Amino acid sequence: MPTDALRSLATGLDPGRYWQRGAEALQRTPTGAFIVRYGHYVALPLFAVAGGLGPSYFGIRMTFAILVLVMYALLRSRSGLFGLALLAAMLVYLPRQMDVFERGIMFDIALYALLGIGLNVVVGYAGLLDLGYVAFFASGAYLYALISAPEAGGGFAIGTSFWIVLPMAMVLAALMGILLGLPVLRLRGDYLAIVTLGFGEIIRIMINNEDGLTNGPIGVFSIPKPHFGGTELSGPFELYFVVLAGCFLAAFASERIRDSRVGRAWEAIREDEDVASAMGVNTTAYKLMAFAIGAAMGGAGGVVYSAKQSAVFPSDFNLDVSVNVLALVIIGGMGNVRGVILGAMLLIGLPEVLRDFSIDFAFIHLDNLGADYRLVIFGAALVAVMVLRPEGLLPSRRRAAELERGLDLEPTTVT
Amino acid sequence: MAILSVRHVSRAFEGLIALNDVSMEVEPETIVGVIGPNGAGKTTLFNLLTGFYKPTSGEIWFENKRVDGLPLHRVAAAGISRTFQNIRLFSNMTAVENVLVGGHLHLSTNIATAILRLPGTLAQEKRALQAAVDTLGFVGLARRENELARNLAYGEQRRLEIARALAVRPRLLLLDEPTAGMNPGESIDMMRLIRQLRDDLKMTIVLIEHQMRVVMTVCEYITVLDHGEKISEGQPAEVQRDQRVIEAYLGTGALLGERPE
Numbered sequence: 285m286p287t288d289a290l291r292s293l294a295t296g297l298d299p300g301r302y303w304q305r306g307a308e309a310l311q312r313t314p315t316g317a318f319i320v321r322y323g324h325y326v327a328l329p330l331f332a333v334a335g336g337l338g339p340s341y342f343g344i345r346m347t348f349a350i351l352v353l354v355m356y357a358l359l360r361s362r363s364g365l366f367g368l369a370l371l372a373a374m375l376v377y378l379p380r381q382m383d384v385f386e387r388g389i390m391f392d393i394a395l396y397a398l399l400g401i402g403l404n405v406v407v408g409y410a411g412l413l414d415l416g417y418v419a420f421f422a423s424g425a426y427l428y429a430l431i432s433a434p435e436a437g438g439g440f441a442i443g444t445s446f447w448i449v450l451p452m453a454m455v456l457a458a459l460m461g462i463l464l465g466l467p468v469l470r471l472r473g474d475y476l477a478i479v480t481l482g483f484g485e486i487i488r489i490m491i492n493n494e495d496g497l498t499n500g501p502i503g504v505f506s507i508p509k510p511h512f513g514g515t516e517l518s519g520p521f522e523l524y525f526v527v528l529a530g531c532f533l534a535a536f537a538s539e540r541i542r543d544s545r546v547g548r549a550w551e552a553i554r555e556d557e558d559v560a561s562a563m564g565v566n567t568t569a570y571k572l573m574a575f576a577i578g579a580a581m582g583g584a585g586g587v588v589y590s591a592k593q594s595a596v597f598p599s600d601f602n603l604d605v606s607v608n609v610l611a612l613v614i615i616g617g618m619g620n621v622r623g624v625i626l627g628a629m630l631l632i633g634l635p636e637v638l639r640d641f642s643i644d645f646a647f648i649h650l651d652n653l654g655a656d657y658r659l660v661i662f663g664a665a666l667v668a669v670m671v672l673r674p675e676g677l678l679p680s681r682r683r684a685a686e687l688e689r690g691l692d693l694e695p696t697t698v699t
Numbered sequence: 700m701a702i703l704s705v706r707h708v709s710r711a712f713e714g715l716i717a718l719n720d721v722s723m724e725v726e727p728e729t730i731v732g733v734i735g736p737n738g739a740g741k742t743t744l745f746n747l748l749t750g751f752y753k754p755t756s757g758e759i760w761f762e763n764k765r766v767d768g769l770p771l772h773r774v775a776a777a778g779i780s781r782t783f784q785n786i787r788l789f790s791n792m793t794a795v796e797n798v799l800v801g802g803h804l805h806l807s808t809n810i811a812t813a814i815l816r817l818p819g820t821l822a823q824e825k826r827a828l829q830a831a832v833d834t835l836g837f838v839g840l841a842r843r844e845n846e847l848a849r850n851l852a853y854g855e856q857r858r859l860e861i862a863r864a865l866a867v868r869p870r871l872l873l874l875d876e877p878t879a880g881m882n883p884g885e886s887i888d889m890m891r892l893i894r895q896l897r898d899d900l901k902m903t904i905v906l907i908e909h910q911m912r913v914v915m916t917v918c919e920y921i922t923v924l925d926h927g928e929k930i931s932e933g934q935p936a937e938v939q940r941d942q943r944v945i946e947a948y949l950g951t952g953a954l955l956g957e958r959p960e
Contacts, residue, residue, distance in 0.1 A: 537814045544813035544824070545799075545806045548792075552800045555789035561771035562749055562781065564804035564867055573810065 402581025411554030416484030424586025457583025617676030801866030
């Protein structure tokens with residue numbers, strides 16, 4: 285089942301049916317039911333407090349803790365505009381209090397949120413498991429690098445403005461999305477995942493080998509920063525706002541598309557492709573549309589990444605990117621843009637926050653616990669999320685319903 | 700003039716001949732039954748009519764257009780819609796969303812208009828929603844609009860399938876065992892609904908059915924299939940007396956009256 289495959293990818297383990305059985309058994313006990321139902325309310329503040337004990341990086345830690353809590357509490361209760369406005373204000377205000385390192389992390393969170401929103405269109409809405417998403421990210425990054433950097437190897441460095449390359453990159457990525465979509469139209473589930481994975485690798489290897497065009501493994505340097513109204517957006521702090529704006533636009537667009545005829549067609553395809561087609565949905569066109577829209581968002585992310593880094597290398601675009609983006613979509617809650625944003629905060633932010641995680645209580649002094657074992661703790665946290673909330677932290681209503689059916693032992697149809 | 704014309708259609712699956720040289724004509728605004736023992740090729744015929752399969756040979760014409768070999772969504776656009784024997788709803792979508800997907804062809808929203816959400820788009824969406832609610836009311840699912848399809852009772856799911864098929868606004872509706880698994884009371888309601896579809900919506904209906912009582916009361920014309928071949932057709936009374944039909948169902952000498960297995 286693709287869902288299991290997704291979950292195992294997200295955790296790096298294969299939870300399989302034993303995990304599920306374990307979770308079910310846990311839920312049957314009163315304590316277990318309580319933990320499953322309310323555990324996340326307890327776990328998140330604990331993380332926040334524990335994170336606050338360390339000596340350094342005060343800004344990112346507290347910001348992160350507050351952001352996650354506000355995001356989680358407000359958006360989970362669907363409190364609407366007020367919550368969103370508060371969140372937006374904090375996303376704008378808090379990074380001002382941070383140092384360069386912390387701002388870099390905020391940039392990464394926002395960038396991955398943008399990528400996640402894009403991938404969510406493909407995986408969450410249309411149900412097409414895409415493991416080659418990094419290809420679109422890479423195409424955007426390299427397009428901007430090759431066109432704008434004076435030292436680019438391709439010989440067509442024309443010094444075009446960031447703001448012109450941005451839509452160009454989105455169009456290019458969308459075309460690549462269609463290019464990827466065409467041969468995989470007939471594939472479903474696991475087979476689709478394998479072919480898209482190959483596609484992502486092909487693009488990376490191509491960038492690596494086409495020295496004449498891309499400078500190969502040496503990479504492209506001196507990529508210029510974008511300008512906005514005469515000011516150079518030079519650091520991660522300024523570019524963070526560019527990505528943040530991109531996130532909000534992408535979130536806005538994808539939620540509106542989801543609530544339209546197009547989104548319904550995607551859902552129908554995910555539920556039963558043949559029947560959707562029999563109801564008049566041109567499944568070919570709609571699948572390609574999902575690939576194209578998701579890819580365009582990835583391409584836009586690539587352009588900003590390229591501008592922020594000032595240099596791009598083929599090794600920036602390996603499978604890890606695709607897997608991380610997919611994992612944050614799953615952890616956050618597939619099909620729900622807000623869940624995806626929360627997923628990006630956790631998946632990208634948590635490993636950084638954990639750097640300072642330490643325990644100094646009574647006779648226990650583990651000063652470097654986070655520094656030494658942060659990825660272990662991080663992995664355990666991801667596994668815990670998937671066991672306790674397999675549908676993700678903020679799932680779409682439908683996604684939650686699907687997983688509920690998975691645990692349902694009653695037959696759903698009578699024949 | 701027949702609205703649907705099936706001409707010498709055959710379909711083989713790697714040597715297994717599921718349908719062999721079947722021809723039938725369906726007049727507009729009639730209710731036609733397709734009957735036959737299990738494995739006779741009834742559902743194969745439906746799958747050919749709606750584009751799920753392509754005929755190995757032969758032609759299918761609908762309203763003077765050739766529809767065999769067309770992709771599924773083009774067949775739907777031509778005006779043919781269907782329900783499924785094993786209910787195939789979009790089970791994690793609500794009842795009204797299922798019907799809205801059925802109305803897909805009659806909306807024009809694309810990505811750009813979806814994002815901009817212009818007043819025209821909103822108005823169209825609102826009309827579609829009202830139409831979907833009305834359709835649900837018509838099949839007897841009023842006030843069940845926001846229920847997830849899989850949470851509906853079995854009979855309700857069958858009705859929802861019909862509502863979704865109706866939202867395509869077909870001229871030809873194909874019902875694959877609409878009363879399967881229903882108790883007698885539910886079957887009578889379903890028969891009433893099928894008649895209504897024809898009388899009120901001027902629809903042509905072809906249905907596959909196993910319950911002879913339903914077939915004999917609701918259908919005006921019957922085609923009988925056995926082992927992939929058409930063995931008889933005509934008015935219900937004629938078919939009931941046809942020696943070949945009786946043999947196909949129950950062996951020689953038996954009477955046709957109860958539900959065969």
